[in-house]
Amino acid sequence: PGIGKTTLAQLIYRDDEIVKHFEPRVWVCVSDESDVEKLTKIILNAVSPDEIRDGDDFNQVQLKLSKILVGKRFLLVLDDVWNINNYEQWSHLQTPFKSGARGSKIVVTTRHTNVASLMRADNYHHLLKPLSNDDCWNVFVKHAFENKNINEHPNLRLLDTRIIEKCSGL
Numbered sequence: 001p002g003i004g005k006t007t008l009a010q011l012i013y014r015d016d017e018i019v020k021h022f023e024p025r026v027w028v029c030v031s032d033e034s035d036v037e038k039l040t041k042i043i044l045n046a047v048s049p050d051e052i053r054d055g056d057d058f059n060q061v062q063l064k065l066s067k068i069l070v071g072k073r074f075l076l077v078l079d080d081v082w083n084i085n086n087y088e089q090w091s092h093l094q095t096p097f098k099s100g101a102r103g104s105k106i107v108v109t110t111r112h113t114n115v116a117s118l119m120r121a122d123n124y125h126h127l128l129k130p131l132s133n134d135d136c137w138n139v140f141v142k143h144a145f146e147n148k149n150i151n152e153h154p155n156l157r158l159l160d161t162r163i164i165e166k167c168s169g170l
Contacts, residue, residue, distance in 0.1 A: 003128045003170065005109040009077055012107070022075035022105070030081045036093045040065065043076065066096035073101040081110040087118055130169025137164055 012018060013027060026046045030039065037058045044065045045052045051064045076097065097106060108115065113127070131139065137160055141150050150156065 003130065005111075005128055006079055008128065009079060009107055009109050013075070013077055018075065021103075022073055024069075024072065025075045025077075027077045027079065029079045032082050036089050037061070039093060040096070044068075047074075062096045066099040069097060069100045069104075071099075071101050072104070074104045075107070076105070077107045077109070079109050081108050081115050082112065090118055131167075132169070133164045136167045136169055140164075140167065 013025060019025065024047050026043060028039070028042055028046060040058065040061050041052060041056070044061050047065065048068050051068065052061070056064070074097070094106070097104065130136075140163060145153075
């Protein structure tokens with residue numbers, strides 16, 4: 001937690017090229033929502049709010065979502081997934097997305113490595129790690145001094161260890 005998974009996903013989601021490339025784009029903050037039926041309704045509501053009805057059962061919601069996505073290149077971000085407990089749940093959740101156009105993507109952020117394994121994303125996952133101390137310092141200098149000469153501030157070099165510790169690689 002706290003390494004920047006959501007921030008990185010947001011940067012991708014909001015990128016101009018991504019916006020042009022995918023339609024629809026849907027962002028869902030999942031957190032501890034593990035009910036696949038509720039999650040599917042949330043996604044349908046985000047894609048097409050007029051389609052959702054109170055009495056719709058899970059199959060109806062999936063069919064509606066599937067029909068809306070037919071032939072469309074979509075991007076779905078499931079942010080902060082905690083509790084998809086088995087492959088069957090994930091399989092049910094992804095069923096309507098199979099109707100999307102080639103090149104559609106589902107991006108999942110999670111703090112749990114077992115979620116990535118469960119989703120069979122072993123070849124497509126990226127584990128974010130803290131920056132090294134050197135990289136942390138370089139990022140700090142770049143943003144604090146806008147690439148100006150840091151040598152004009154010799155006292156700052158005395159504080160570099162404390163600054164790096166405060167940043168904790170983030």
